[in-house]
Amino acid sequence: MKDQPFSGNNEKKKTLFSMFLVYLIVLGFLFITLQAFGQDRTITGVVTDASDGSTLPGVTVIVKGTNQGTITDIEGVYRIEAGPDATLVFSFIGMVTREIPVDGRSVINVALTPDLVGLDEVVVVGYGTQRKSDLTGAVTTVNAEELQQLSTINVAQALQGRASGVHITQNSGAPGAGMQIRIRGITSISNSDPLFIVDGFPAGIGDIVPSDIESIEILKDASAQAIYGSRAASGVILITTKRGRVGDTRVTFETNVGVQEVWRKLDLPGASDWAIMHMEQYLNDGISLPHPNYMSRQVYEVLQFAAAGNYRGTNWQDEIYRPALQQNHTLTINGGNEKNQFNVAGVYNNQQGIQKNSSLNRIILRTNSDHKIKNWLSAGTNLSFTRNIHMGAVDVSRDALKRNPIAPIYNQEGNWNSPIPDTGPSHPIRRLEHAQYRWPLNHSFSGSAYIDIKPFKDLTFRSQLRYGQSNSEHRRYNPVFWVTSLESNNRTSVTESRGQSYGWTWTNYMTYQKELDQHSIQGTAGTEAQYSYSYTMSSQSFDQPDISSMWWLNAAPELDSAKVSPDRGWPHFPYEETMNSYFLRGNYSYMGKYLMTATVRWDGSSKFARGYKWGMFPSLSLGWNAKREQFLENFDLLSDFKIRGGWGQVGNSQSVGSFQYLTTIVGNQKYVFNGLVVEGQAVDRLGNLEIQWETVEQTNIGIDGSLFRNMLGFTVDYFIRTTRGMLYEMPTPYFAGAAGAQANLASMENRGWDFSLNYRNYERPLKYDIGFNISTYRNKVLKLDDAGGSQEGGLVWHTGQNATFTTAGNEMAFFYLIPVAGIFQNQEEIDNYAYIDRRGNRVPIQPNARPGDLKFVDVNGDGVINNLDRIKAGSPHPDFHFGFNLNLEYRDFYFSTFLQGVYGNDIVNGNPVYNRINRWTPDNPSQTEPWLTQQNLNNNFRLSEYYLEDGSYLRVRNIQLGYNLSERLLAYTGAHRARIYVSFDNIFTFTRYSGPEPEVVNGWYGHPLAPGIDAGVYPQSKIYNLGLSVTF
């Protein structure tokens, strides 16, 4: 075909750019870090675990007040230079940090005592941090190690299965595809996406890779969420990125290279079977072949030839999938002293898709710094820049399933072949090839800064500001081609679109903290203002020649053929939004036993009309650290036990668009005067000035506990979450004459459980930890509107019918299908399947059926099979979803695996029916697969239970085997730490689902009323990955 259009040249540019980037980083590193070591004495010693006397490797040892530090080797031995008056600081995760003055000694052995789990672990909550032991809300923490286990560069994918109550599904297996994240199920009939807060600011996660992240906190209940007010209803995910540390400057280089392939190909009929079946459908109908009306002699001969097994044909799955490379490289430089710390990271991702012309190419530069300027003043910055070229999927998976396998890709002239016989779907390879004519370039930049002022002890004031901007430049060329008259284009065109968005957030808050004997008080008060803007425009021009340098809008031969495209997919109007907020939080703890947290936030939003802009979101939660009561103090089996409960209200303003309250005028209402078309404009959508956010009220009760000296930890939560005032189109009589306005009418409820269990053993030689989490919820729509309305959704395209139904008293969008009672095996069964009409006559219910046809159930007993016979046939909501991980460490080797799955959900396989190999024949009395018939008088493929399948799956997300270089080898290489590993993603998947991919997000562009409908999914890949991580 044609030469590679955009990519060739840019590949070179990209390489140059990334080299330049690495150069800059290295240069920066040289400037920043070369520092001399003092002329001190060498101090050495062994660090042990006080509980069992075993040595502890990996303990950080720092000379207090300097950036000098080291870690203990595998024998727990350390060696450090320090002056006789210095103080050494020993710290290790899970152990209490100790400070020991040198006092002129040269050997200092230290025993560290285990920390009670999480007792002093600090958890990020909104606008501040809290000791984990003081926490009263449902918050789950996912740490950096877990996030980095998979080879993915997608943060959401790294989170999948890691936290109970957080259900993540990948929209598609294409590089850079989005994820659907549901915290404790769906919140609303319109929008259930959580709010992401990155380093204190609402932001997207497209510019962050898992290796940038220090920790993720997921706020699951309203008492934790309420501090984020009107946007928190679907949960809040707080991401904290890595920052500089005190100590030697470290350079870490992480790299992995992998090969991906489609996780499975379906077993589809080959050319011979296909030809046999194609002819069989006519023969079954009593049509002898060839036939002037149905099949020409030429086609018949082709089929005969193929049916005889003379021809292998085209395996379309083999054609559309390819093994694809991915490579990810990250360079991080990290260090600092007591006064200044910094972190610089450069990331390069290059991920090719398993379908041609889908890829993600990305460069990220991040840097942050923290500065202690005075003892009452500190400040810091974050800067990040991202450039990506994201070729999204042109998904042909579904077309490849149905494509005639006899047809070759190209005809004898080398052009696109139009298949004989033509069976419909467009040419998959043509579409993949043409997907190359795209140039989707995106840049984004964000910068933030904070300043902390401590006017006096106990009080801190913080002011922080973030500005973010992103630009997109997308270009697309549409070449001339011809496959069939329906799949052709006779005029070239170029479409260009430019998008720009920017916004800022400014937050000011104060924190007061006071410890008085047994009372501990913390108070936070603050304000926040936000502005955001976005605008996209798109233009099209025609007749550019097929030369890659001419694929520009302005290269059209006649400029007046350029026009602003009336592409309805874009919002033609700028989007603007402002928000202003006030918030308060108070924490009180008595003896660390009795805990209380109260928050309230007021949000004002430009999305709503005057008088409806403001809302208040309160919460209250209580906790009881039972283990600290005297009567449990000596109960050693139990290491920790806390009961907590909370209540709160939060808002779901994400389901409301800006200016949705306005009544809008639309154009293109054409009429004709004097023979010429004139423009007309009319009111189309009615606004509703009273629109407000949806309100979500949640009650949560939870227990955190641990047993056996903290080896076994568990968390259980039960919640009831009610969404009120969900936006729903007001039911409107036809005589109103305009589509109904949206109003806060509907409500729904989720009740559910989240469990997580963790067992860890840090004792050598075999260290291990096992984690398991499982969650379940029940969704119920309480009300749609006052009129008892209902709504269908989830169109299954090739049947023209909707698969889901939503009405009060049921879960949202359950599958509503005609039941199937097997297959008619003989004429007698058809005759016996009758209905007695009013006159007492026996009337066959499926008079047109023949043996081999599906038998549908006449649910309402009216003697005909139609849409009135639908029943609740299945559920897109899983009974539960779960994750399991296991980490083993033996000497220098480690092994880890991670499993994730869902159970009990159904999928409507909305792909066109593609595999009929197990069809009913007199010799194969199938009860599930109907016979072949061209006339299809029984309408076997109407939407029914036939399409419904079990959607449960269990996926081995990752298996990883690694080796940490031993001290000796490290010394030899000069590295500080190094590991090398092989890793396999999605290596096994267990599912009964027959479609290409059981991980199905809402069909039809994520429409909330189309969950679990497989409308053709780009499947996931298996990834074989080799990785290296070195720290100098």
Added chain:
Amino acid sequence: MMKKLIYVFSVVLLFVSCTEDFLDLRQQGRLTDQNYFDNDDNAIMFINACYAAIGWDEGIYLGVEQTNHFYEFWYGDILSDDARIGTQPGDRAWLQPLEEWRLLSSDGASKSMWMANYKGLFRINMAILRLPDAEVSSDLKERLLGEAYFLRGYIYFYMVRVFGGVPLFTEPVKPSEYKTTDRASISEVYKLIEKDFKEAIARLPEKSEYPPGDLGRATKGAARAYLARAIMYQIGTDNTNNHSWQSVFDLTEEIINSGEYQLYPNYAAIFEMDGENNSESIFEVQFADNNEGWGVVKAGTTASVFQGNRTMTYHPSYRDEAKEKGEPEGWGFNTPTKEFVNSFEPGDPRRICTAYGDMEVHHGILQRVEEEYSGGTGYYNRKARIDPDFVPTNMKSSPTNIRKFRYADILLMQAEAACYLGNEGIARQRVNEVRARARQATKPKGSIEGRNTYVPYRPDELPDNLLPDITSSGDQLLQDIWKERRVELGMEALRFWDLVRTGRYYDALTKKFPDDPSVRERCIQHSIPVGGGVVNPIPVLPIPISEVVSYGLEQNPGY
């Protein structure tokens, strides 16, 4: 320390104090009802969109729901004795209940008409509400208001004929009215219709007073004509408002005296492209070829392809040759009955301009018509035929205007009025004007194969005493006038209501369905019976079921 604290708090205060303006954004780059109606151009466009509503017979989208097609000929012709559904059995399943008065209240055939017209009314009411205060130059404002009143009258008049009394709104409907609204009575609907047409008469210019670019807009003459028609229908159906034929006579007299309209000399050309907006045109729904496919918001109409020659399009023996000759695609709906075709006087040139059958030549192409492809009648509607020279880029977007009101109708209306008023001289004069014009007609366009031109009749092709002047009187004169209406205005979606208002509909059904008396029986069940102000039974179609079940509207009889 104090200084630091003051600094901190002053920053906070500064920030707190500027909030309300900060939250008050205005929508940018998009028209809303808050920034509309601020100049002449967009006021005109708003009225244009009201006109668009009367061309929506392909069905509309309302919210997510797409409705069925509904063409006025379904009611005006197919319900009458002039026409059958036509086409082949498989392609008419959902229309059959309409013709046989078996419609269910959930069927689309009346529902989509209800939905589309109310959507149009919403637009019109919005315009009438907002225009008086709009920043629009005053002459234009008056005219636009006149057009809006005309269109509101036009739509309510259509609805009252199909449904009887309907919910009546003179302002955009408010949510609080959804559940409190009842159907108005037929006479109340007519009162508003009359008021609207009078408001329109007071504001609209005559046809000749418009600039040429506005050809097709509602005129003073059109408003008078529709007012006259609305009164005439009331006299024969529900005359609670006590109208007399004198008003019909006076209104038609005003139109005749205005000098704006003359009968177009050649009857054969009225329905051709060159006859669009001709001298006798009072109102037409305007269309143009705009290369559009299916879709309701467009400038062309699907009405033409619906009524085209199906035999030539689908019959295996003819289709290939027909395509070669350029015969336009057609689906064969709305086919003239044999009984109607035979009702023309011998040699009446209007017959072949109204219905065409097998082996006739039209637009230069020999026509083949099979009964099997024309609902059993053997004829297609000549008045809806697309000229192959004007075949649209996309067959679903025909440029053919739909003629809604012709001057010939005015003359026949006055004849009828004069007859009732005892002024038989005028009555005969008006009918004979119409007959005289018919005598001068040429053959239909393209009557010779291969030539798409008008060819006059040779004297020997016509009977000696072609269409003689009417000389009758008394009841015979009335019968003659009615008969003249049938042949002059045939296949123009007027017949059904003519039958209803003259009390002849049930008998016509008996004749149309001689083997199935149940059709007449069902129609009687679905009629508003005589009594009160109702002078002839008024058959009506069902109100959409959701309006009855969810919003408490009263259903029509028998549904």
